[in-house]
Amino acid sequence: MRTQVCIVGAGPAGLLLGHLLRAEGVECVVIERRSPEYVLGRIRAGVLEQITVSLMERLGLDGRLKAEGLPHDGFNLADGERLIRIDVAALTGKQVVVYGQTELTRDLMAAREERGLEVIYDAEDVALHEVDGDAPFVTYRKDGAERRVDCRFIAGCDGFHGPSRKAVPASVGREYERVYPFGWLGILADVPPCNHELIYANHERGFALASMRSETRSRYYVDVPLSERIEDWPDERIWDELAIRLGPEAAAQMTRGPALEKSIAPLRSYVFAPLRHGSLLLCGDAAHIVPPTGAKGLNLAASDVHYAAEALTGFFRANDGDAIAGYSDRALARVWKAERFSWSLTRLMHRFPEDGAFERAMQVAELDYIATSRAAQTSLAENYVGLPI
Template sequence: MAQPFLHQMKSKAKDSRCSNLFQSLLAVRGRVWQQVIMNNMRTQVVIIGGGPSGLLLAQLLHGRGIDSIVLERRTRAHVLSRIRAGVLETGLLDLLEQADAGTRMRQEGMPHDGTLITYGDEAFRIDFAELTGKSVMVYGQTEVTRDLYAARDKTGGQSEFEVDEVQIEGADSDAPAVTYLQSGVQNRIACDFVAGCDGFHGISRKSIPGATQRSYEKVYPFGWLGILSETPPVSDELIYANSDRGFALCSMRNPTLSRYYIQCDAGDHIDNWSDDAFWTELKRRIPAEQAANLITGPSIEKSIAPLRSFVTEPMQWGRLFLCGDAAHIVPPTGAKGLNTAASDVHYLFSALTRWYQHNDADAVAQYSHRALARVWKAERFSWWFSKLMHRFPHHSGFDLRMQRAEIEFLRSNEAAQKAMAENYVGLPYEG
């Protein structure tokens, strides 16, 4: 009787040891598994958004020895497929040079010393160079982004693509962090600051408590129908056209690639517009001389962009800062979108540099105030220029005569032309 009992006790002991071993293996495996799905990192600045403003900030910070990680929801190829305006202010040109991303822009960009304003068959030129001593550069936003990616690759800076479920933690504390999911792996980046460069629909602005924000918005009752065509531009400089049929813009990307726009109804759809219908309508809205010289061709891209103005205040909450479309949107009239984002980058870069080099907390605290002072001036210019050039549904006969008088005043008054030129080439960065 003793042998079976002894065998049972040995068997149970063996089972117990196996069970304990199994449990130990499970625990080890669990820790390894947890390490796999929660990848912890550390950097100084997390930049949410891999568009031009996020990349520009990353490069400028790198030049001052400040580390950053850029997070982008889309693929790099998708980011580089976006077609955007490409009129660059002098301030942005300087920032690109400082970020070591200006060489190709200087070689291939098209400097513009002025622009044409037309109304009916009347036309006059605003001479930027003569009035301000400055010019603008026509260089596509896609190319700017491509150059910034090349510069970041050169420095070995970390950029993560196809990130999902981005969340900002502890922005109102001294130890913020950003978490995200990538290829099924959960990641967490501890950092000093978070820069939200992720656009109007991104997570950054939504992470700021609504009670601390105030937003201002104006939605315009029309959009811009735009096409891109492999045709030479109708003019060496941009043409902004006011006509009784609505606004039109003749622009370009390079000497063989043109970008044209016409004002359309807010609810319009590109399916309503064949290429022939677009070209016919464009010719009706620009002076006869330019219409006769217009070379048409198949569109390689066609889209409708709504027009609105939007600003949220403040542009920071704790250690979270908003840049570009995350904080404000302007109508495309006057090409201030990317340029205003660049001014935000300038102010944030300056503030963070002073923080790390001089422990200047006041510079960081004043970011929103300094950035918004310039943002509202850019909003004013885009609002004014949009009102000047478009037909509004509510326009009365008096309104139209006032618009015409404003255009003719601009044509005849050098002070008015200088004010427009100063805004168009870019107001200086202050502070």
């Protein structure tokens, strides 16, 4: 098989890039090692910045997003004594939209046949070859047969554990990483949210987050040591801990219910640079990871895809090699700003085991400054809603 762009990974980043390229007449094929059912079964975040919403609007795939998404004008920080509301709409004139990543992926998947986007699922042993040159190719195995896709560019959208980043020579790439000493224990339940906006809580017992997927489905988190086991956290224990950490105001509005899903996710900040090597462009989790504090993961992947689609379209429609050459620098400039925001909010809202009285006093001072300063709130709001592309 021959195409112009081979996209590795059919999560939201890969599908979004595929749709954007097809809309511009660029030939592409998406290869995914998992089944469609597995891809849709992954439970992920769902706070969308304007960049993600606008890309879906541009593709005309935002019907369900508009009908079912929950626009949010702000979010809240809890410091154990009060809720500090950050009025994003008033401070920036923008909103975020709560819409599950699973639903976004479902919308992109449903449109692939109508839009002529070829996606090959259940592709085993995917490998990238000759990415240094102008004629890379991807091999994989399906239905017992070895197959090959020749192309001009490869877009690696295959997540942190995929083969794309590993195809970049160690002498070329550089890794930046911060591993956090805790994970987020999450519970998903079919109960109404305790607040119509998200609450990030800093409590002496640890961090908590009250979030939602819809008006009838809630997502809650508490941070726990990495040594904790999910088996030691029955539903009632999680609900009890949430009620303490989120504070009495939120607890009074909390509805408890059986867990649809529970998990413990480790937290890390990670960046791989550059995002382009030869004919390979990296997008999303293949190149960077952010802690979920601030909901940047999916949105950062969408901004990568925006830059990658512009670069690839410029190359094929106008023979613009400079667009490809500039992709990494353009994308990384936004990546590092999102990493900074996610790291700083994580640092502010969590109790780190190595922290002492001084570090706690700094958190108290910072939260009090945010509570009383419009400038501090504006900075938070600008970063939360998403910096300009």
